[in-house]
Amino acid sequence: xxxxxxxxxxxxxxxxxxxxxxxxxxxxxxxxxxxxxxxxxxxxxxxxxxxxxxxxxxxxxxxxxxxxxxxxxxxxxxxxxxxxxxxxxxxxxxxxxxxxxxxxxxxxxxxxxxxxxxxxxxxxxxxxxxxxxxxxxxxxxxxxxxxxxxxxxxxxxxxxxxxxxxxxxxxxxxxxxxxxxxxxxxxxxxxxxxxxxxxxxxxxxxxxxxxxxxxxxxxxxxxxxxxxxxxxxxxxxxxxxxxxxxxxxxxxxxxxxxxxxxxxxxxxxxxxxxxxxxxxxxxxxxxxxxxxxx
Amino acid sequence: xxxxxxxxxxxxxxxxxxxxxxxxxxxxxxxxxxxxxxxxxxxxxxxxxxxxxxxxxxxxxxxxxxxxxxxxxxxxxxxxxxxxxxxxxxxxxxxxxxxxxxxxxxxxxxxxxxxxxxxxxxxxxxxxxxxxxxxxxxxxxxxxxxxxxxxxxxxxxxxxxxxxxxxxxxxxxxxxxxxxxxxxxxxxxxxxxxxxxxxxxxxxxxxxxxxxxxxxxxxxxxxxxxxxxxxxxxxxxxxxxxxxxxxxxxxxxxxxxxxxxxxxxxxxxxxxxxxxxxxxxxxxxxxxxxxxxxxxxxxxxxxxxxxxxxxxxxxxxxxxxxxxxxxxxxxxxxxxxxxxxxxxxxxxxxxxxxxxxxxxxxxx
Numbered sequence: 001x002x003x004x005x006x007x008x009x010x011x012x013x014x015x016x017x018x019x020x021x022x023x024x025x026x027x028x029x030x031x032x033x034x035x036x037x038x039x040x041x042x043x044x045x046x047x048x049x050x051x052x053x054x055x056x057x058x059x060x061x062x063x064x065x066x067x068x069x070x071x072x073x074x075x076x077x078x079x080x081x082x083x084x085x086x087x088x089x090x091x092x093x094x095x096x097x098x099x100x101x102x103x104x105x106x107x108x109x110x111x112x113x114x115x116x117x118x119x120x121x122x123x124x125x126x127x128x129x130x131x132x133x134x135x136x137x138x139x140x141x142x143x144x145x146x147x148x149x150x151x152x153x154x155x156x157x158x159x160x161x162x163x164x165x166x167x168x169x170x171x172x173x174x175x176x177x178x179x180x181x182x183x184x185x186x187x188x189x190x191x192x193x194x195x196x197x198x199x200x201x202x203x204x205x206x207x208x209x210x211x212x213x214x215x216x217x218x219x220x221x222x223x224x225x226x227x228x229x230x231x232x233x234x235x236x237x238x239x240x241x242x243x244x245x246x247x248x249x250x251x252x253x254x255x256x257x258x259x260x261x262x263x264x265x266x267x268x269x270x271x272x273x274x275x276x277x278x279x280x281x282x283x284x285x286x287x288x289x290x291x292x293x294x
Numbered sequence: 295x296x297x298x299x300x301x302x303x304x305x306x307x308x309x310x311x312x313x314x315x316x317x318x319x320x321x322x323x324x325x326x327x328x329x330x331x332x333x334x335x336x337x338x339x340x341x342x343x344x345x346x347x348x349x350x351x352x353x354x355x356x357x358x359x360x361x362x363x364x365x366x367x368x369x370x371x372x373x374x375x376x377x378x379x380x381x382x383x384x385x386x387x388x389x390x391x392x393x394x395x396x397x398x399x400x401x402x403x404x405x406x407x408x409x410x411x412x413x414x415x416x417x418x419x420x421x422x423x424x425x426x427x428x429x430x431x432x433x434x435x436x437x438x439x440x441x442x443x444x445x446x447x448x449x450x451x452x453x454x455x456x457x458x459x460x461x462x463x464x465x466x467x468x469x470x471x472x473x474x475x476x477x478x479x480x481x482x483x484x485x486x487x488x489x490x491x492x493x494x495x496x497x498x499x500x501x502x503x504x505x506x507x508x509x510x511x512x513x514x515x516x517x518x519x520x521x522x523x524x525x526x527x528x529x530x531x532x533x534x535x536x537x538x539x540x541x542x543x544x545x546x547x548x549x550x551x552x553x554x555x556x557x558x559x560x561x562x563x564x565x566x567x568x569x570x571x572x573x574x575x576x577x578x579x580x581x582x583x584x585x586x587x588x589x590x591x592x593x594x595x596x597x598x599x600x601x602x603x604x605x606x607x608x609x610x611x612x613x614x615x616x617x618x619x620x621x622x623x624x625x626x627x628x629x630x631x632x633x634x635x636x637x638x639x640x641x642x643x644x645x646x647x648x649x650x651x652x653x654x655x656x657x658x
Binding site for chain 2: 045048049050051066067068070071073075077079080081082083084085086094095097098099100142
């Protein structure tokens with residue numbers, strides 16, 4: 001378990017992080033969501049030790065992080081980059097060895113990873129000679145080559161085409177299934193919604209919401225229902241404890257004052273004819289996001 | 295990749311520094327520009343030594359017709375050809391078969407030199423005898439050779455510091471410009487990265503100088519000109535020691551000032567003051583190497599000590615403790631500047647975009 005506790009950071013008089021606390025649990029994909037300048041990158045840099053916090057602690061499995069602990073992390077910074085003139089495989093071996101792997105382990109991991117990412121034929125090419133897509137994959141490889149025990153990825157999906165998004169998503173999920181804590185940030189809320197188990201929402205340097213995706217959805221769910229019937233659904237307006245938002249032919253969208261009121265609508269609908277759809281609406285991540293950052 | 299491996303050996307600063315240093319060395323050794331410039335320097339040194347050897351070897355002893363009755367002085371380096379009469383000698387001289395003729399003469403030498411249409415200087419020199427000279431203060435005689443040695447020390451240090459100083463500055467900016475620096479800083483401490491880059495560049499600079507020196511010494515010995523090396527022994531050892539620390543000092547400054555910009559094009563805007571620190575001592579050596587006050591001051595100022603102190607040792611006007619004191623000052627400055635440089639480096643490395651102001655880089 002990676003625990004971030006009461007982390008604050010200011011640049012001059014500008015406070016960019018204010019008492020930030022959240023957990024990244026092993027075996028779970030944690031989505032880290034926030035607008036530009038919300039503090040995502042600063043938080044990740046502090047976890048990686050690239051920046052010093054003004055206050056607060058970062059611990060992994062209860063132990064404070066030092067140089068030895070941090071080399072178990074795999075990090076993909078938002079600002080991408082590798083040595084342009086260095087050969088792909090050589091560069092990965094170098095990074096793996098900087099993380100403390102033996103030359104033999106570094107070589108083996110590099111070969112396996114390049115094969116996994118379909119980059120094996122490019123092993124001897126300089127980074128600058130690779131296509132943009134392959135450079136992105138090389139960047140992923142750089143974060144994974146030392147078999148990290150924690151993954152921190154800042155905007156891993158930005159600039160990827162849909163195919164590459166799937167490849168990267170699959171690689172990350174695989175690591176999470178293996179029991180690694182995985183934290184990734186993204187602007188693309190639909191991808192986060194699809195991939196994450198847990199969610200952390202940050203705005204203006206403070207954590208606005210944190211928890212499992214399903215619990216957050218539950219928490220932000222309203223008593224809004226949709227109904228689809230055979231006949232005209234105009235009668236729903238007459239039901240007690242119900243406010244119709246939209247009605248069109250057999251379709252009605254309504255807010256109920258209580259779950260019981262909604263149940264009465266369903267019973268009435270079934271009594272009138274066939275019901276093809278009756279469902280409580282779950283808020284989308286972008287709805288939750290807009291609500292909590294407001 | 296599913297097997298559990300012993301990853302993450304305990305962190306070792308030494309091993310990380312070494313890894314960074316070796317990458318610097320390998321990348322540089324593969325750079326065509328570096329190989330070509332080193333090769334050119336080798337060819338230049340080798341060429342000048344071989345040419346000077348060939349020129350002196352081709353200056354064969356002058357051919358001289360010796361008329362009967364003339365006794366050649368012992369040790370005269372001429373190629374003699376005995377002839378019977380002055381008429382025979384004149385004939386050979388006219389035909390150009392000999393450079394001069396020696397004819398009997400009543401003077402103190404017992405012979406005179408007969409030339410064709412000009413004074414045969416080479417022959418005259420070969421037959422001249424110089425008196426033995428002793429000096430009360432032998433160090434004063436080193437004028438010209440002292441100048442050569444001063445320029446030599448100065449040039450070697452100047453060229454290395456300029457070449458490899460800009461190399462390390464570019465390498466720092468490259469990491470910043472390509473953004474890989476953030477991955478590096480997330481992996482190893484900033485100071486380890488800086489130390490590795492300085493170590494790697496120092497190894498390269500020393501290696502290049504050692505290679506050039508080795509070539510010079512070997513080719514001088516092979517071509518029989520090794521007497522030029524005499525008297526350089528101890529000053530040379532001191533030069534090597536001062537070179538190492540003087541170089542590290544400058545490399546740290548080049549790395550720190552390089553870190554303040556984000557693009558290769560902007561390097562000059564922050565490294566210029568450091569470049570001046572390299573150039574001023576060199577020009578001072580060229581123009582003031584015969585001014586004892588200037589040379590003495592230079593031998594203690596850390597940035598010029600690698601040139602000044604070995605020169606004074608060569609000229610023999612430094613007390614035994616002076617190089618030690620100067621070295622102590624240099625090493626102390628080195629530590630102070632590395633601490634300062636590391637601070638600038640740490641505070642500037644993650645600031646992209648505009649160039650970082652020195653005050654901000656120092657304050658953090």
